[in-house]
Amino acid sequence: EAQVTQNPRYLITVTGKKLTVTCSQNMNHEYMSWYRQDPGLGLRQIYYSMNVEVTDKGDVPEGYKVSRKEKRNFPLILESPSPNQTSLYFCASSKPATDTQYFGPGTRLTVL
Amino acid sequence: AQSVTQPDIHITVSEGASLELRCNYSYGATPYLFWYVQSPGQGLQLLLKYFSGDTLVQGIKGFEAEFKRSQSSFNLRKPSVHWSDAAEYFCAVGARAGGYNKLIFGAGTRLAVHP
Numbered sequence: 001e002a003q004v005t006q007n008p009r010y011l012i013t014v015t016g017k018k019l020t021v022t023c024s025q026n027m028n029h030e031y032m033s034w035y036r037q038d039p040g041l042g043l044r045q046i047y048y049s050m051n052v053e054v055t056d057k058g059d060v061p062e063g064y065k066v067s068r069k070e071k072r073n074f075p076l077i078l079e080s081p082s083p084n085q086t087s088l089y090f091c092a093s094s095k096p097a098t099d100t101q102y103f104g105p106g107t108r109l110t111v112l
Numbered sequence: 113a114q115s116v117t118q119p120d121i122h123i124t125v126s127e128g129a130s131l132e133l134r135c136n137y138s139y140g141a142t143p144y145l146f147w148y149v150q151s152p153g154q155g156l157q158l159l160l161k162y163f164s165g166d167t168l169v170q171g172i173k174g175f176e177a178e179f180k181r182s183q184s185s186f187n188l189r190k191p192s193v194h195w196s197d198a199a200e201y202f203c204a205v206g207a208r209a210g211g212y213n214k215l216i217f218g219a220g221t222r223l224a225v226h227p
Contacts, residue, residue, distance in 0.1 A: 031213060040121075042202060042217035043156075058214070090155060094213055100146070101215055103156040 002027045004104035006091050010065065012110045013081055020077045021107050022093030031094045032074040034054070034066065038085040041089065049074055050096075053086040114139045114207045117127065118218035126226045133188040133221050135203030144206030145186040146215065148179055148210050150201045159201075173197070198225045 004025045013019055020058075025032065033048035045058030049068040062069040063085055065077040074093075078085060088108050115138045125131055136196045137143055144163050148156040160171025167179040186203060200222045204215040 033214075035217075040219050042116075042219045043204075043215070044217075045214060048214070092215075096213070100158060100161060101213070102158075103148075105155040 001104070004091055004093055004102050006089075006104040006107050008107060009032050009105060010108050011112065014112050015082055019078050019081060019109075021078075021089060021091075021109070023070050023074045023076065023104060025074075025091075025093040025102070026072065027093060027095075027102065028071065029093035029102075030071070030096050032068070033092050034064070034074070034076050035090045035092065036105075037090060039088050041078075045078070046047065046089075078109075081109075083111045085109065088109045114205055114216045116203050116205050116216055116218035118201075118203055118221050120221045121148075121219070122222050122224070124224040124226060127195050128192050131188075131193045131197070131223070133201050133203075133223070135186045135188065135218060136184050137186065137203070137205045138184065138208065139205050143186075144181060145177075146204040146206065147171065147175070147186075147188050148202045148204060149199050150202065150220075156202065161186070191195045193223075193225055195225045195227060198223055 030051045034046040035043040037043045044060045047066040049055045080101045090106050091104040094101040117136045141218050146161045147159040159175050160169050162169050162179045170176050177187050200220045202220045203218045207214045
C-alpha cells in the first residue's frame with residue numbers, strides 16, 4: 001500500500017530536549033516536505049527536499065533541521081524544542097511532475 | 113505573493129442539505145488548485161484537484177469544485193451532505209519555488225453536520 005508514515009504519532013517532551021520525528025514514504029517520490037498545522041493558520045511549510053542530499057527552508061524553518069540521506073526518509077529534528085513548537089506536524093511527498101502531495105497521518109507534539 | 117483565503121471558519125449544515133465551501137486564491141500564474149479534507153485525528157486526504165481543462169472537477173465522496181478564473185475562486189460543493197462529512201476542509205494552491213512543488217494552504221473551514 002502506497003503510504004507516508006510518521007513516528008511517533010504523539011509526543012510530549014520538555015523544553016530543550018532534542019527530538020526527532022521520522023517520516024518515510026514507499027512511493028519512490030523525489031520531493032518531500034514538512035508542515036506544521038496550527039489553529040487558524042492552516043498548514044505552513046517548514047522544510048522541503050527535492051532529492052537526496054538536497055534540502056531547503058520553507059516558510060517557518062526557525063528551530064528545525066532536516067536531513068535527506070535516503071530517498072524514502074526525511075526526518076525532522078528539533079535540537080532544542082520550545083513551547084511555541086507545540087503543534088501538529090505533517091510530512092508529505094510528491095512526484096516532481098505533479099503537485100499532488102500525499103500526507104502522513106501527523107505527529108502531535110507538545111513541548112512543556 | 114501567493115495566498116489562499118477561506119472566508120468561513122465554521123459552517124453548520126443539516127444532513128441532506130447542500131454545501132458550498134468558499135475558496136479564493138491569489139496567484140500570478142495559472143494555478144494548480146486542491147481541496148483536502150481532514151477528519152478528526154486523521155491526516156489530510158485529497159478530495160479533488162484542478163490542473164487544467166474542464167473547470168468543473170469531480171472528486172471523491174460526491175464532492176465537486178468549480179474553478180472560476182475571473183473570480184479567483186475554487187469553491188467546493190456537495191449536493192447532499194452526510195453526517196460523515198463533518199471534518200475540516202482545506203483549500204490549497206500549488207506554487208513552484210525553485211522547481212519544487214509547494215502547497216499554500218488556506219486556514220481551513222470546519223464543517224459540522226446536524227442530524
